Amino acid sequence: MDAMTPDSFTDLKRQARKQSLDARKAATREARASAATRLWAQLRETRGVVIAGYMPKGSExxxxxxMRALWRDNTICVPVVTAEGAPLRFREWWPxxxxxxxxxxxxxPTEGGWRVPDIxxxxxxxxxxxxxxxxYGGGFYDRTLAGLANARTIGLAVEAQRLVQVPREAxxxxxxxxxxxxxxxxRPGTE
Structure with a gap:
């Protein structure tokens, strides 16, 4: 089997993104709402930690x-892009x-302190x-997660976004x- 060239790997990622974004856009409102409810159920007992959510865009x-429910007992923050090529920073958010x-x-947010998330x-x-x-290809979360090795990470999606294998880099x-x-x-090996 031939080694994959950088261009063919980039094409593979682009095709995977298109397939998954199309599937996400086609997902029902009920599927999105059910995923969000399941997220809350997964975190509802969480108390006294810093949780980074995100402000959704498009079909996310x-x-x-x-985030609104968890805010009562936790500090909530959201990612902020501060510079191209830099890790994300997280600013406090509240309803x-x-x-x-x-x-x-x-x-x-335009106000609130900068936080380091636990989740x-x-x-x-x-x-x-x-x-x-x-x-999306900007590498913001890759750079950020590299510096937050002890934080718990939870992806939020609809099942239609699931691929057999995501193209990965080191x-x-x-x-x-x-x-x-x-x-x-x-993730295999996660409790």
Whole structure:
């Protein structure tokens, strides 16, 4: 078998992104709502930690309902792109906090402190049975997760985003869990 060239690997990732984004867009509202409810159920007993959610865009499954519920007993923050090529930073978020449009058209808080999350709820384009994640291609979460090795990572998706195998590079870090409307998928070796 021939070795994969950088261009063919890039094409493979592009095709996987297109397939998964199309599948995510076609997913029902009920599937997205069920995945979000399952996320809250997975975290409902969590108390006194810093949880990074995200402000959803497009057809992403929204973690906002879970974030609102978890805010009562935890500190919630959301990612902020501060520079191209830099890891994400996380700014405190609360229901109704003032926001402005940040990078990529995503709303970000304009007030609140910077936090280091214990748990990250991570958006994704695709995932596989090993909880490998395919993102949008900017590398923001790859750089961020590399610096947060002890944080628990939870992907939020619909089952339609699941691939047989996500194209991976050496610096890609598998998530601990991926929550969908069908259940909680655990990375092999994760409790």
């Amino acid at each position: 499954v929204s973690p906002l309902t879970a 109704g906090c003032p926001t402005e449009e940040g990078a990529f058209g995503v709303e970000i 990250l709820i991570v958006p994704l384009v695709a995932f596989d049975a090993g909880c490998n994640r395919l993102g 610096n890609d870090r598998a998530l601990d869990y991926v929550v969908t409307e069908s259940g909680v998928h655990r």
